[in-house]
Amino acid sequence: MRFMVLVKANEDSEKGTLPDEKMLRDMGNFNEELVKAGVMLAGEGLHPTKEGARVRFSGGKKTVIDGPFAETKELIAGFWLWQVKSKAEAIEWLKRAPFDDTEVEIRQVYETEEFAASDPTGEIREQEIRLREQAADNAKR
């Protein structure tokens, strides 16, 4: 199963301050360990929210809100995608990460098969496939 590991923002990450050398080295080592164990599928750090934006959907209206955003602790500063056998394994790995003074969240990724139970006729899945096709078409443009 796959887990998305969501690293929360803090004041420094929101300021765009890069981690110090020790943190970079520790994180590099941790990433290396994840890769060597065949666990890490992907992982990226994110620019502060002042570089980002939100689009609010409400009553058919779309409003664009530019960053930065206030609620720092709820914001995401980076993520990993891990392939593990259980949630416990993801937790064990996360406990080895070189963080301090922060909270990191893990969330299981839905696999397509898991939708089968609530979609006995396969209609929703068909729709999802059509949407993905559109997305792929859009990406080509």
Add this chain to the structure above:
Amino acid sequence: MALSATDTHRAIDAVWRIESARLIAGLARMVRDVGLAEDFAQEALVAALERWPESGVPDKPGAWLMATAKRRAIDHFRREKVLARKQEEIGHEIEAWREAAVDELDAAIDDSVGDDLLRLVFTACHPILSTEARVALTLRLIGGLTTEEIASAYLVPEAIVAQRIVRAKRTLADANVPFEVPRGDELASRLSSVLEVIYLVFNEGYSATAGGDWVRPALCEEALRLGRILAELAPEEAEVHGLVALMEIQASRLRARVGPSGEPVLLLDQDRVRWDHLLIRRGFTALERARRLGGAPGPYALQAAIAACHARARTGPETDWWRIASLYDGLARLTPSPVVELNRAVAVSMSQGPAAGLELVDALTAEPSLRSYYLLPAVRGDLLAKLDRNGEAREEFERAASLTRNERERELLLGRAAAATTGA
């Protein structure tokens, strides 16, 4: 923080999965016996199961397990030493070696873990063992799977897997197989044994040879994990990256390979939007790593390049079948086999038409090794159907259906036989 007993057991399982290979590898280097090393590691696991529910999971669980296993090893050697003195049967040389082994315990742990792991991989895949034993031992020692998990993945009774593992460990000990990474000329052949074991596990998951499921993704995931680990342990070996590339790209199709009611969906009928593009990208990266290491591509890199041709095509008709046919030419030169020829025939039929393909397939029908290979009549049936020779096509599909051991595949083939009947 207090964890419930269940949570602690789950945590111990997770720690075991993360740490066991390194633990066993480190111990095996010291005691020079993989079976004994695994016994000590298991004893440490049992100790953890006894203590951690009370004490909680230690901060450095790997170090705790290693320290405990080391103590068990030392106790074992002391007992042996006393025994040896009493019986005065064991010579001074062995005595001295055992003393050294005990002294070495502390020093050895901190040394390069990667080398030990690589030694463990080569030992578990040693050619002295049967293929089945290699698979079981690799999943157990490097994958950290329990006997029960291996048995359920392979749909065999647990006792059989347990016996395979016990025998394998005994065979390694009896033959005094050294705990080392082979060098020189031996390396290439030993590495191909390792790659073969990993790819066998993958393939068993990718198209299950028996049972009611067409795919068993857990085995694919396990093989991919082993491959990814190996790619970091032996980054200079192009074929390791070739194998990883092949598995990543094939695994990218897993969810598109199964229809709504569990039936197989063949490559050209798959909805390519459902392919896993993250895995495809990882596959391309691994293929690029193999290419950059230079040299002529090996059999896995060639197969990965073929898989990459499919991955690059947005739709079936966009597939570059000419390139695929030429890659199969290369593969046939490197590893000549009737199965490769059969695949080449398919590629030729797609690039030059079904008649050209059928000619190549017909040349294979006399091949004894393909006599009970279901894909030969399946492919032949397909080409005959394309040439509107429906009566012959039906016979071939029925024959293919009678040869496969996979139930889902049999249904698919019987469906095609029925379709050929209607078409006739």
